[in-house]
Amino acid sequence: MEYVIEMLNIRKEFPGIVANDNITIQLKQGEIHALLGENGAGKSTLMNVLFGLYQPEQGEIRVKGKKVNITNPNIANDLGIGMVHQHFMLVEPFTVTQNIVLGSEPTKKTGVINVEKARKDIQEISDRYGLKVDPDAKISDISVGMQQRVEILKTLYRGAEVLIFDEPTAVLTPQEINELMEIMRSLIKEGKSIILITHKLKEIMEVCDRCTVIRKGKGIGTVNVAETNTNELASLMVGREVHFKTEKKQAEPKETVLTIENLVVKDARKVDLVKGLNLELRAGEIVGIAGVDGNGQSELIEAITGLRSAVSGKIKLNNKNITNKSPRKVTESGVGHIPQDRHRFGLVLDYSIGENIVLQTYYKKPYSKAKVLNYKAIYDQAQKIIKEYDVRTPSVYTKARALSGGNQQKAIIGREVDRSPDLLIAAQPTRGLDVGAIEFIHKKLIEERDKGKAILLISFELDEIMNVSDRIAVMFDGKIVADVKPEETSEQELGLLMAGSQVKEGDPNAIQ
Amino acid sequence: MIEILQSVIPTALFYSAPLILTALGGVFSERSGVVNIGLEGLMVMGAFLGIVFNLTFSDVLGAWTPWISILVAMVVSAIFSIIHAVASVSFHASQVVSGVAINMLALGIGVYLTKQWYGKGQTDMVDQPFYTTNIPLLSDIPVLGSIFFQGIYITSYLAIILAFVAWFVLYKTPFGLRLRAVGEHPMAADTNGINVSRMRYIAVILSGALGGLGGSVFALTIASNFSHSTIVGQGFMALAAVIFGKWHPLGAMGAALFFGFAQSLSVIGSSIPLLQDVPQVFLLIAPYVLTILALAGFIGRADAPRANGEPYIKGSR
Amino acid sequence: ACGGGSSEGDTAGSDDNNDNADNAASDEDYSIAMVTDQGGVDDKSFNQSAWEGIQAWGEENDLSKGNGFDYAQSASQADFMPNITRLVRDEYNLIFGTGFLLKEDIQKAAEQFPDTYFAIVDDIVEAPNALSVTFKEHEGSFLAGVAAANKTKTNKLGFVGGIDSPLITKFEAGFIAGAKSVNPDIEIDVQYAETFDDAAKGKLIASNMYSNGVDVIYHASGGTGNGVFNQAKDIKQNDADREIWVIGVDADQHEEGKIGDHNVTLTSMVKRVDVAVQDVAKMLQAGEFPGGEHLEFGIEEDGISIADTNTDAFTEDIKNAVNEWQEKILNGDVETPQTREELESFLEAL
Amino acid sequence: MPSNRLFTLLVPVVSVVMGLIAGAIIMHISGFNPIDGYSALWTGAFGDAYTIGETIRRSAPYILTGLSIAFAFRTGLFNIGAEGQVLVGWLAAVWVGLTIDAPMYIHLPLAILAAAVAGGLWAFVPGILKAKLGVHEVIVTIMMNYIALFTTNEIIRKVLTSGQTTTDTIAGSASLASEWMQSITFYSRVHYGILIALFAAAIMWFIIQRTTIGYELKSVGFNQHASRYAGMNVSKNIILSMVIAGMFAGLAGAMEGLGTYGNMSVTAGFSNLGFDGIAVALLGANTAIGVVFAAFLFGALKEGAGEMPTGAGIPTELVDIIIALIIFFVASSYIIRWVIVRFKKEGK
Numbered sequence A: 001m002e003y004v005i006e007m008l009n010i011r012k013e014f015p016g017i018v019a020n021d022n023i024t025i026q027l028k029q030g031e032i033h034a035l036l037g038e039n040g041a042g043k044s045t046l047m048n049v050l051f052g053l054y055q056p057e058q059g060e061i062r063v064k065g066k067k068v069n070i071t072n073p074n075i076a077n078d079l080g081i082g083m084v085h086q087h088f089m090l091v092e093p094f095t096v097t098q099n100i101v102l103g104s105e106p107t108k109k110t111g112v113i114n115v116e117k118a119r120k121d122i123q124e125i126s127d128r129y130g131l132k133v134d135p136d137a138k139i140s141d142i143s144v145g146m147q148q149r150v151e152i153l154k155t156l157y158r159g160a161e162v163l164i165f166d167e168p169t170a171v172l173t174p175q176e177i178n179e180l181m182e183i184m185r186s187l188i189k190e191g192k193s194i195i196l197i198t199h200k201l202k203e204i205m206e207v208c209d210r211c212t213v214i215r216k217g218k219g220i221g222t223v224n225v226a227e228t229n230t231n232e233l234a235s236l237m238v239g240r241e242v243h244f245k246t247e248k249k250q251a252e253p254k255e256t257v258l259t260i261e262n263l264v265v266k267d268a269r270k271v272d273l274v275k276g277l278n279l280e281l282r283a284g285e286i287v288g289i290a291g292v293d294g295n296g297q298s299e300l301i302e303a304i305t306g307l308r309s310a311v312s313g314k315i316k317l318n319n320k321n322i323t324n325k326s327p328r329k330v331t332e333s334g335v336g337h338i339p340q341d342r343h344r345f346g347l348v349l350d351y352s353i354g355e356n357i358v359l360q361t362y363y364k365k366p367y368s369k370a371k372v373l374n375y376k377a378i379y380d381q382a383q384k385i386i387k388e389y390d391v392r393t394p395s396v397y398t399k400a401r402a403l404s405g406g407n408q409q410k411a412i413i414g415r416e417v418d419r420s421p422d423l424l425i426a427a428q429p430t431r432g433l434d435v436g437a438i439e440f441i442h443k444k445l446i447e448e449r450d451k452g453k454a455i456l457l458i459s460f461e462l463d464e465i466m467n468v469s470d471r472i473a474v475m476f477d478g479k480i481v482a483d484v485k486p487e488e489t490s491e492q493e494l495g496l497l498m499a500g501s502q503v504k505e506g507d508p509n510a511i512q
Numbered sequence B: 001m002i003e004i005l006q007s008v009i010p011t012a013l014f015y016s017a018p019l020i021l022t023a024l025g026g027v028f029s030e031r032s033g034v035v036n037i038g039l040e041g042l043m044v045m046g047a048f049l050g051i052v053f054n055l056t057f058s059d060v061l062g063a064w065t066p067w068i069s070i071l072v073a074m075v076v077s078a079i080f081s082i083i084h085a086v087a088s089v090s091f092h093a094s095q096v097v098s099g100v101a102i103n104m105l106a107l108g109i110g111v112y113l114t115k116q117w118y119g120k121g122q123t124d125m126v127d128q129p130f131y132t133t134n135i136p137l138l139s140d141i142p143v144l145g146s147i148f149f150q151g152i153y154i155t156s157y158l159a160i161i162l163a164f165v166a167w168f169v170l171y172k173t174p175f176g177l178r179l180r181a182v183g184e185h186p187m188a189a190d191t192n193g194i195n196v197s198r199m200r201y202i203a204v205i206l207s208g209a210l211g212g213l214g215g216s217v218f219a220l221t222i223a224s225n226f227s228h229s230t231i232v233g234q235g236f237m238a239l240a241a242v243i244f245g246k247w248h249p250l251g252a253m254g255a256a257l258f259f260g261f262a263q264s265l266s267v268i269g270s271s272i273p274l275l276q277d278v279p280q281v282f283l284l285i286a287p288y289v290l291t292i293l294a295l296a297g298f299i300g301r302a303d304a305p306r307a308n309g310e311p312y313i314k315g316s317r
Numbered sequence C: 001a002c003g004g005g006s007s008e009g010d011t012a013g014s015d016d017n018n019d020n021a022d023n024a025a026s027d028e029d030y031s032i033a034m035v036t037d038q039g040g041v042d043d044k045s046f047n048q049s050a051w052e053g054i055q056a057w058g059e060e061n062d063l064s065k066g067n068g069f070d071y072a073q074s075a076s077q078a079d080f081m082p083n084i085t086r087l088v089r090d091e092y093n094l095i096f097g098t099g100f101l102l103k104e105d106i107q108k109a110a111e112q113f114p115d116t117y118f119a120i121v122d123d124i125v126e127a128p129n130a131l132s133v134t135f136k137e138h139e140g141s142f143l144a145g146v147a148a149a150n151k152t153k154t155n156k157l158g159f160v161g162g163i164d165s166p167l168i169t170k171f172e173a174g175f176i177a178g179a180k181s182v183n184p185d186i187e188i189d190v191q192y193a194e195t196f197d198d199a200a201k202g203k204l205i206a207s208n209m210y211s212n213g214v215d216v217i218y219h220a221s222g223g224t225g226n227g228v229f230n231q232a233k234d235i236k237q238n239d240a241d242r243e244i245w246v247i248g249v250d251a252d253q254h255e256e257g258k259i260g261d262h263n264v265t266l267t268s269m270v271k272r273v274d275v276a277v278q279d280v281a282k283m284l285q286a287g288e289f290p291g292g293e294h295l296e297f298g299i300e301e302d303g304i305s306i307a308d309t310n311t312d313a314f315t316e317d318i319k320n321a322v323n324e325w326q327e328k329i330l331n332g333d334v335e336t337p338q339t340r341e342e343l344e345s346f347l348e349a350l
Numbered sequence D: 001m002p003s004n005r006l007f008t009l010l011v012p013v014v015s016v017v018m019g020l021i022a023g024a025i026i027m028h029i030s031g032f033n034p035i036d037g038y039s040a041l042w043t044g045a046f047g048d049a050y051t052i053g054e055t056i057r058r059s060a061p062y063i064l065t066g067l068s069i070a071f072a073f074r075t076g077l078f079n080i081g082a083e084g085q086v087l088v089g090w091l092a093a094v095w096v097g098l099t100i101d102a103p104m105y106i107h108l109p110l111a112i113l114a115a116a117v118a119g120g121l122w123a124f125v126p127g128i129l130k131a132k133l134g135v136h137e138v139i140v141t142i143m144m145n146y147i148a149l150f151t152t153n154e155i156i157r158k159v160l161t162s163g164q165t166t167t168d169t170i171a172g173s174a175s176l177a178s179e180w181m182q183s184i185t186f187y188s189r190v191h192y193g194i195l196i197a198l199f200a201a202a203i204m205w206f207i208i209q210r211t212t213i214g215y216e217l218k219s220v221g222f223n224q225h226a227s228r229y230a231g232m233n234v235s236k237n238i239i240l241s242m243v244i245a246g247m248f249a250g251l252a253g254a255m256e257g258l259g260t261y262g263n264m265s266v267t268a269g270f271s272n273l274g275f276d277g278i279a280v281a282l283l284g285a286n287t288a289i290g291v292v293f294a295a296f297l298f299g300a301l302k303e304g305a306g307e308m309p310t311g312a313g314i315p316t317e318l319v320d321i322i323i324a325l326i327i328f329f330v331a332s333s334y335i336i337r338w339v340i341v342r343f344k345k346e347g348k
Ligand SMILES: Nc1ncnc2c1ncn2[C@@H]1O[C@H](COP(=O)(O)OP(=O)(O)OP(=O)(O)O)[C@@H](O)[C@H]1O
Pocket: A014, A015, A017, A018, A019, A037, A038, A039, A040, A041, A042, A043, A044, A045, A046, A086, A167, A404, A405, A406, B315, B316, B317
């Protein structure tokens, strides 16, 4: 038949769980095929099976109709299967070129890596598919978008005909997502076939031809994208109806909670990234910060929360100066923080869920007294949070590491919200989560607003910003360049603002 | 000044050579992601083998004895180091634990066999150690010749050359790129079709070979015999050199040379007028204090290979 | 403790495993055992020498190891006391502790077990059932200094000590006194390695000394001395005409100095622990164990001697000079210094 | 899957058994009788009251250096410097024992405290360098070992004595020695230090498992970023961790200085208490209770080893080989687990 890849009745078990239970997916030559499912449904597992990282307990894989046995990634490569993993597989201290050629390096007669040839080959491929990269840059120095292009180049360099993208857009900015869509289209044009995993139904509608849905490890079926809509897809995957637009009342802003005046912050490389920023946030409102990644958002949050020192300017919380106070002081004066990088900052992965729930409060009563921990109080609290926030975990004693990303995120949100801080900073709170989880988190944020808390939402998803915020502050080049109401603006306008247009005249940083 | 250099540099070189060699082994192993505290044990093995082989075969092999001795020490230590590889790569053992065991095992075996074979706790002195030489031509260069090329052990040059070879292998060849990738991000390497376990085995075995070489060079240039106290701490100094040199072969070489230089200076200190009145204890601790100062002052933070010390278990995060 | 390096001609090792030779010892036999320090019975130094003494005594009396005499080896300081106690409980009549490191433990044991005799080698303990055996290393070292002073062409000598301690200071003081007695203008470079088993350090020091014009080095530094020999031999290998020498310590270190047809060992300051041990054993047998006393073995008691194995280097002239000074020591004309203070006054009096 | 608790018990036991079997094989190959060898080992360690006393005495400092290394490990640090910390602790204890005149209830605690403080201070250096400058603690602790060795020797010679190699014996009021314990163990040197060691193990367990201090220390060990985010002072915790580890090691010095020897001698090399402590910590899986058991195992094997040359003509090094093999087997518990799981499955 015309299928390039067929995975038939695949079953894959992990200790105590069936990740893939009799799943079938068939990929046609030249199509973009979406793979959709909730967090933990088994998508990555299925693709890892195809790529030879896992061996299935059952089932059959066919490539161009021929039965194959893919026992390691080398075989997948030889069969023309390439994978862009959910968590990038890049060696950070290496250059782009080194990462791309790693494992199949061109050499000179002397046995030395032929860097010139590698660079030339890469250039050729990147020109052909419009994948712009800097071949000599170190991975640790380039943007996430470029890292992704490196991942794609890696597969193409190895001559992949079938590309698997595991949640490629979760970490990208809208601009980068558009670029990626273009890239995928040009890949199809060159005769490649693609499997795309994503939680963003809009993307599926936009580029995919067909979509296979799985739920809790089981295959639900495959639909033609042209014959369906996002609502149907969502309910197929979750098993119930999902609301995309979260219901909310009109905001009733009260007294000012956060005031930022002329804030200047440097990044790790000692470059000013926040350049005299002003912002005000009131109780009972959600302010969304829209902006392209790298315009100082992370530095802004870190400065507010005391993780990074401000060079100048003032940050006031409830009229008390908290500029350059320690993270502990800031937290105690009423700031909650859902960090952007949940693995790095949000959790101690080797601690149990219970221990993570008191990460901010362990030193307080009732969790400890005279420096002695009270485990009963700690685990009682954890029990309460996992119930209230629907954190799916075998028990409160389970290590945080073993939870899926969505559940980890819910635990963090539960922890931060439960402390009932006056100001809640939510940075990318729904990154990588499925629509059901996103809905839940948005509801929680709005609930807090309604309780009279101030919420600062940072997100690269314009959808999310538009849906949840009461007010949108556009951040560009280290400053807030516009303050608009979601009802009074459009994604197009926001996009322009984020790109720096309509900035005051005479500003040297205006659009190049 | 030149006189001081003339006496410091050749001595620093012979002192450093075993450390350089062993540290290079450490660099290979740790670059691949396998922590190697077992360097001390690998040196013990090398010293033991080098001496025993030398004693046994010097009659037959004549002037070639020391060279063949270090070769044998290298090969057998490489085989010995497979224990560390099996434990830490295949059995996912804690690499620190396995390294500690290597240290105890090597010393135990070395002394046990010495007692079994020679009936006493230490061997005789070897008849065929290495001797210093002047390098033809180069030693005639004015000033430099006398500092760098007179009265030098060939093995010292071997160590320095091997450091450059190691640098070349690690930074210029596909093998090196793969090895470093395995130590930074084994899963990435795995998805690129690189056999992580195999790379790590090779790296650990290389560290065994180089550690064995270091130990046997120490034995045949400095100690002349083997006993429980032949190698006492040199392996740990080599480990320090690995970290001091930021896991880079040339850095490790530099660090080992620094140790040699500092030791040599501390000995020579008492005959330098300026330092004559300094109490001896200060000269004794000077090399170690200098190292700490150097680290604190301008070497600073060194980042280990990202995956160093972590067993790679396929399919886990 | 200052052991020499190792050399061939081991006599200790062969009888490790045959402790059941059945030489029925007579009922009233005395039994003797020793506890080594970390060096062990094959250290080519005083442990070995003491063990050889005990063996010789045992053979004379038709005893065998484990049956009339034995030793207990200590791997570390922590082993001393258990070893001593075990031997006490095995009912040995006399227990030697070899090396000053065992001083405290022998002292304690002597107090705890008044029915057993003890003897310490190289240090002094005080108990009615314990004997202290020391050597007049300063006398031997003095003669070594005389030999060195007669041999040197550069008038520069070197002394390499193990750990700076009263015992090793005896070697240092004696050596300097001897050399300066021959020629007050001789310079002596004194260095301590602060360890007895770092050959690398020994080699560094020797290398530095030889390149500064020193041509005779006297070492009292155990395994550190291996490095001294190593360096001397290396120089000799490269330049057979170069006149450089090492003076060995404790045992005759002639073997250690062999390099091709040459030998860099000028002589050795030999400490006859075996002689002392046998003497003490005989006193015990005679029922005259000198408990509570302090016996010093010097030249006169045959406890100290100067090796003359290297006849090429240790020429008749040197031998004569050494004998001449030995006479002076024996008849009391020369009082050899044992400490740095005594050395100072000795030198002032020159 | 069988419960984890069962494994934590089974793995070391199986490892010890396998180590002993391997030792027997080596003995057999070398022409010794393994039964003689092991009965000598047993006699040497537990043969009578005396050897039991000595085994306990020997275990006490192992417990403490084991705790030192385990504590640092638990908080993400590798303390190779226990060796040096033992030496300075030993020196400080003896120093106080010699120079202060006070009744026992003041003198003894003061001497013990001095040892802990000295060890702590010695570990403070690598701690602060790690915390403030990111200097790798492994190198600094290795260097600090040598510095400790040479300086303690010098202080013994120049300050505590006039050029002697051994200090006087400490005052009785600072001694841990126990005539009563000695008398029931045929004058072994067992002393009250074992109680201190066991108490220290309890303290470690308490700090790590029960207090906010332990919570912070472990958190910093696992994830510095998250700890900072949670308001913990990362530098302070790194330093604190090293200092506490150093204090345990310093106490091990007090065991020797106030208990076993009652003095301190100039030494030519390391005591190996610190290096063996690494093995003890790892055998004990870095837990307080594990360390106690591992230290006793270690102490018994090392003590019993002394009997092997006399009792069976076997070199003591065989015991080192056996210990090394046991450590290997523990380290490779993955494979042991795998075998046990297999076994269970087959059994079903
Ligand atoms: N290495 C593993 N060990 C044990 N269980 C695993 C492992 N990897 C995945 N699982 C289990 O398999 C299930 C499927 O995981 P998988 O990563 O395939 O989900 P997913 O659909 O990719 O989720 P997401 O949308 O969050 O990426 C999870 O619920 C998890 O419990």
